[in-house]
Amino acid sequence: MENIFLNKAIEISLESIKKGGGPFGACIVRDNEIISLEHNTVTIDNDPTAHAEINAIRTASKKLGKFDLSDCVIYSSTEPCPMCLSAIYWAKIPVVYFATTRKDAEEIGFSDNLIYEEINKPISKRKIRMIQLNKSKSLEVFEVWKKYENKIEY
Amino acid sequence: MENIFLNKAIEISLESIKKGGGPFGACIVRDNEIISLEHNTVTIDNDPTAHAEINAIRTASKKLGKFDLSDCVIYSSTEPCPMCLSAIYWAKIPVVYFATTRKDAEEIGFSDNLIYEEINKPISKRKIRMIQLNKSKSLEVFEVWKKYENKIEY
Numbered sequence: 001m002e003n004i005f006l007n008k009a010i011e012i013s014l015e016s017i018k019k020g021g022g023p024f025g026a027c028i029v030r031d032n033e034i035i036s037l038e039h040n041t042v043t044i045d046n047d048p049t050a051h052a053e054i055n056a057i058r059t060a061s062k063k064l065g066k067f068d069l070s071d072c073v074i075y076s077s078t079e080p081c082p083m084c085l086s087a088i089y090w091a092k093i094p095v096v097y098f099a100t101t102r103k104d105a106e107e108i109g110f111s112d113n114l115i116y117e118e119i120n121k122p123i124s125k126r127k128i129r130m131i132q133l134n135k136s137k138s139l140e141v142f143e144v145w146k147k148y149e150n151k152i153e154y
Numbered sequence: 155m156e157n158i159f160l161n162k163a164i165e166i167s168l169e170s171i172k173k174g175g176g177p178f179g180a181c182i183v184r185d186n187e188i189i190s191l192e193h194n195t196v197t198i199d200n201d202p203t204a205h206a207e208i209n210a211i212r213t214a215s216k217k218l219g220k221f222d223l224s225d226c227v228i229y230s231s232t233e234p235c236p237m238c239l240s241a242i243y244w245a246k247i248p249v250v251y252f253a254t255t256r257k258d259a260e261e262i263g264f265s266d267n268l269i270y271e272e273i274n275k276p277i278s279k280r281k282i283r284m285i286q287l288n289k290s291k292s293l294e295v296f297e298v299w300k301k302y303e304n305k306i307e308y
Binding site for chain 1: 156157160161164167168171174176177196197200201202203205208211212215216219220221222223231232233235236237238239240241242243244245246247248249250251252253254255258259261262263265268269270272273274282283284285286287288289291292293295296298299300302304305306307308
């Protein structure tokens with residue numbers, strides 16, 4: 001079954017090219033049933049976050065009415081980039097199947113590997129400038145959160 | 155001005171708690187004008203990807219009608235998690251201001267720091283199981299992408 005679901009993700013990555021998206025697809029499955037099957041729509045939707053896995057997580061969460069997808073598995077045509085891998089952690093999806101790698105993606109012009117390298121660097125060494133200000137004001141909000149009794153944790 | 159915009163992000167992180175969201179806010183600014191100001195809506199929208207920065211990038215991209223936000227700056231109440239930091243790279247935003255850190259977020263129960271540690275590990279050492287299959291089928295799609303003349307690169 002794993003090959004079949006992964007092939008669904010790969011097939012939609014090919015369709016994506018024809019529709020004007022990037023060459024990536026993802027499929028989320030629960031109990032051998034496809035919950036969502038999406039492709040990259042960054043250039044179609046003018047949304048830099050609209051990678052296949054993010055789209056598939058958003059669709060699956062909406063469909064299942066919950067933000068915890070720990071009962072699901074994700075199939076990605078390519079190894080998830082750090083944005084999508086982190087989203088998989090936040091969604092608590094425990095298993096990822098993938099076909100091509102970040103290095104294969106780099107060879108056709110995508111930044112996945114570069115971003116993996118960047119986020120591993122100390123803040124001061126990154127290409128992006130990161131500046132810390134106003135910490136105490138934000139810490140006050142965290143104190144409110146700690147004491148707030150009606151919070152929904154995730 | 156930097157303090158003012160960062161404070162807007164912090165103020166909306168406090169409003170977020172009252173609305174049932176997580177205690178995080180983000181503000182995207184271009185030429186000293188606020189383009190988007192959003193808070194975390196993970197639990198409100200049942201969407202594990204709906205962090206403040208992702209929401210702010212999606213709103214700004216939609217408003218400006220483009221996926222390249224290299225003329226913008228982002229202000230985050232807390233250091234972006236790896237999902238949001240990677241999204242900032244994909245959006246090509248060159249400067250990030252932030253207040254509290256991943257360690258502060260960890261102290262109030264959020265997994266930002268854990269996910270930073272996880273994505274730095276080799277695939278085989280992660281808590282999430284990652285399995286590679288069907289590489290050649292996905293590489294065939296990459297060959298189509300390489301030769302496709304109408305592609306929009308991002």
